[in-house]
Amino acid sequence: MKRQHYLTALFFLFHLGAFSQTILSGKVLDEKNQPLPGVNIYIKGSYDGATSDVDGSFEFETEEEGSQTIIYQLMGFKTQEFAIDCDSSPISLQNVSLREMITDMNAVTISAGAMQASDASKAVVLKPLDIVTTPSAMGDIIGAFQTLPGTSTVGNDGRLFVRGGDASEVGIYIDGLRVGNAYGSTAGNFPTRTRFNPNLFKGTFFSTGGYSAEYGQALSSALALNSKDISPRSQGDLSLLSLGGGYSHTLSSDKQSITLTGNFFDLGPYQNLVKQNIDWERGPHSWDLEMASQKKLADGSLLKVMARTESGGMKLWQKQPGKEGRGVFIDLDNRYTFAQTNWKKAYENGWTLFSGISYSNNKDDIFYDSVNLQKNSKLIHAKFTGIKDFSDRISANSGIEYIQNDYSEGIVEANLERDYTDHQFYGFTEWDFYLSKKLVFRTGLRGGNSSLNQETWVDPRASFAYQVSENGQISLAGGTFSQVPTENFRALTPELKNVKSKHLILNYLYGANGRTLRAEAFYKSYDNLVTFDGSPMAPEKPINEGKGFAKGIDLFYRESRLIKNTDFWVTYSFVDSKRQFDQYSTKVQPAFAPRHNFSVVAKHGFQKLQSQLGMSFSMNDGYAYTDPNQSGEMNSKTRSFQNLSLSWSYLPKPNLIIHFAVSNVLGRENVFGYQYAQTPNASGVYESLPSGQAAPRFLLLGVFLTLSKDKTANNLNNL
CATH class of the missing domain: 2.60.40.10 (Immunoglobulins)
Incomplete structure (x- = not known):
């Protein structure tokens, strides 16, 4: 046992x-x-x-x-x-x-100078839907961004002015490709609009300064519009407006889609019904045709094609100060063509490649009194970029670009013409280093060369962001920025050198629970600004001798949960800007740069009524101007600008939207400056006329009907 x-x-x-x-x-x-x-x-x-x-x-x-x-x-x-x-x-x-894994969801983002209108970013300031529902914007992309910090509203111009810079200092891009003449041609202090429909884009990146090395040729700001990918459904969209109408039809499948759009606008009938401050002979009118196509190729890449052609014009009489009669007759005829294609593919090895080319062609035929002026501007932009994610902590964005700019202007009767062709070459590289999910550092270089002025330059840029709390972060951005002078100056003096600016921006961003707070301080210096003798209508001897600066603070607050069914944002900007430029011999406050700018936008939804009420209010402390009856330059200022706008959107059926909007509800007589006579009258006084609004108010009524198999689809699905 x-x-x-x-x-x-x-x-x-x-x-x-x-x-x-x-x-x-x-x-x-x-x-x-x-x-x-x-x-x-x-x-x-x-x-x-x-x-x-x-x-x-x-x-x-x-x-x-x-x-x-x-x-x-x-x-x-x-x-x-x-x-x-x-x-x-x-x-x-x-x-x-163990090292923390850095992803788009948990990593801090650089917010200094940058604002986005996209659902793809956690630092969103405006969404695409905001662009068309902001009452004062009247469906214009720029109109919506004029309610953001750093911008100034110049009501008789309509373009985007940023932090003491003029409208030419804002570069506009579609899918990373430069757009030439992005605004419609206009005359006689009648405000212009961007040419492109907000429905084309899935998101918008707007930088008020210190922007990426990928973009150039803009002293103040970059506005990048990102077009949509493949449409989710086939549908037709009919638009009937008090100013015209249009129809858009989309054909879509799993791997491709195409949208064809046609619009016609004529303000003549509307202007006959509503009192105007402009003596119109023929109101602004235009037609346009547009195509946007997207296709997913067999290798997984995405190919996009966009094309647009349009024609428009206007005829008006511009009264002259100190003179009797209707004034000078202006007849403007404009033709515009834009086309671009781009290709993009993401590879498994961390590379993302992009290539594209765009073409813009703008022709203006202007009769100013008895003089026939013709202007033609062409822009070709080709670009190739490669983004490489070496790890979750290091990535690089590099590329090369080519721009060809052809410009001509002439007086037909005198058989006079001046023109130029400029070939520009660019290269850039930009690196992101995520030291942790709370700290990111970005550094970049952008270099360029112009064949016309035989100049080569390099612009360094750098920025960083640090997360100081669960929902708050600080960012710092700075760098140098170069831009060739505007076309009319280069045609007169081809050897003009680049104008330059330097940016320094400190930003704080808080975002949580439907609440966004941005506070930003900035300083911007200018060098080599163009000055000239004579008047802006007939500049003489332009040279690079101007200088200037712009400094200030921007505040932005957005809230969507404080009041039930109400979304609102409040903006305040202080800009202290002085610059010697154009015809000025001293540093002056520009007419387009009011010191104090304030706006508030609010939208409230009435679910039972299937409606949304919108309100926007903008004001500033007035515009500087020169009164020749007093000594000095920019010696006077208009009274404050104020504009209260309202809108109402109603959905009687899921596929039907009725929208009504009115600007300047209170009918305030806003003045943006004064036009003075060239010589004094018998009493020794220079007589003047105010440059004001085209009309006391602007009213828009629109009916939008969507036809598709999905009976709940409507125009809001396009945003």
Whole structure:
């Protein structure tokens, strides 16, 4: 019996040796050498493992033998693997440090100078829908951005003015490609609009300064419009407006879509009904045809094609100060063509490649009194970029570009013409370094060369962002920016050098629970600004001798949860800008740069009434101008600008929208400056006429009907 127990014990001892175990232990830390609890540690291909304790330590046993792989894994951190040798002896592993994984969702973003209208960014300021529902915008992209900090409203111009800079200092891009003459041609202090429909775009990036090295030829700001990808459905959209109408038809499948659009506008009938401050002979009118196509290719890349052609014009009489009669007759006829195509593909090895080319052609035929002026501007932009994600912490965006600019202007009767062709070459590189998910640093260089002025330049730029709290971050951005002079100056003096600016921006951004707060301080200096003799209508001897600066603060607050069904934002900007430019011999406050700018936009939804009421109010402290009856330059200022606008949107059926909007509800007589006579009258006084609004108010009524298999689809689905 004893012999039997002895043999049994030997049997169990034999099996214990056959299934010997290895004990593994260690400790897991984070990048700051602090204990990291909750980490899963296990042997690859087995069920043997453990979870680290509060102090980061762990211990477990494994029956695996020989060469094995141990894995450390925790959500939000980069997984690490190590080779070990299990030989039944206890293994004390060295302390392992896990690095946080940086993703678009958890990483801090650089917000200095940058505002976005997109659902793809967590730092969103405006959404695409905001562009068409802001009452004062009347569906214009620029009109919506004029309610954001850093911008100035110049009501008789309509273009975008940013932080003491004029409208030519804002570069406009579609899918990264430059758009020439993005605004419609106009005359006689009648405000213009952007040419492109907001429905074409899925998002908008707007920088008030310190923008990426990918963009150039803009001293103040970059406005990048990103076109839509493949449409989700086939549908037709009919628009009937008090100013005209249009129809858009989309054909869509899983891998491709195409949208064809035609519009016609004529303000003549409307202007006959509503009192106008302009003496119209023929109101503004235009037609346009547009095509946008997207196709997913067999290799997974996306190809986009966009084309637009339009024609328009206006005829008016411009009264002259100190003179009787209707004044000078102006007849403007404009033809415009834009086309672009681009290709983009993301590869599994971390590369994303982009290539594209755009073409813009603008022709203006102007009769000013008895003089026939003709202007023609062509712009070709070709671009190739490559983005490489070397890891979740380092990425680079680099590219090369070519721009050809052809410009001509002439007086037909005198058979006079001046023109030029400029070939510009660019290269840029920009690197993002995520030192942690709370700290990112970006540095970049952009270089260029112009064949016309035989100048080569390099612009360094840098920025960083640091997350100071769960929902708050600070950003700092700075750099230099170069831009060739405007076309009319270059045609007169081709050897003009680049105008330059330097930006420094400090930003604080808070965003959480439907609330956004932005506070930004900025300083911008100007060098090589163009000055000339004579008047803006007939400049003489332009040279690069001007200088200037702009400094100030911007505040922005947006709230969507404080009041039920109400979304609103409030903006305030202070801009102290002085510059010697154009015909001015001293540094002056520009007419387009009011010091104090304020706006508020609010939208409230009435769910039972299937309606939305919108309100926007904008004001500034007035515009500087020169009164020749007093000494000095820019010696006077208009009274404050104020504009209260309202809108009402109603959905009687899911596929039908009725929209009504009215600007300047109170009928305030806003004045943006004064036009003075060239010579004094018999009393020695220079007589003047105010430059004001085209009309006391502007009213818009629109009916939008969508036809599709999905009876709930409407125009809002396009935004």
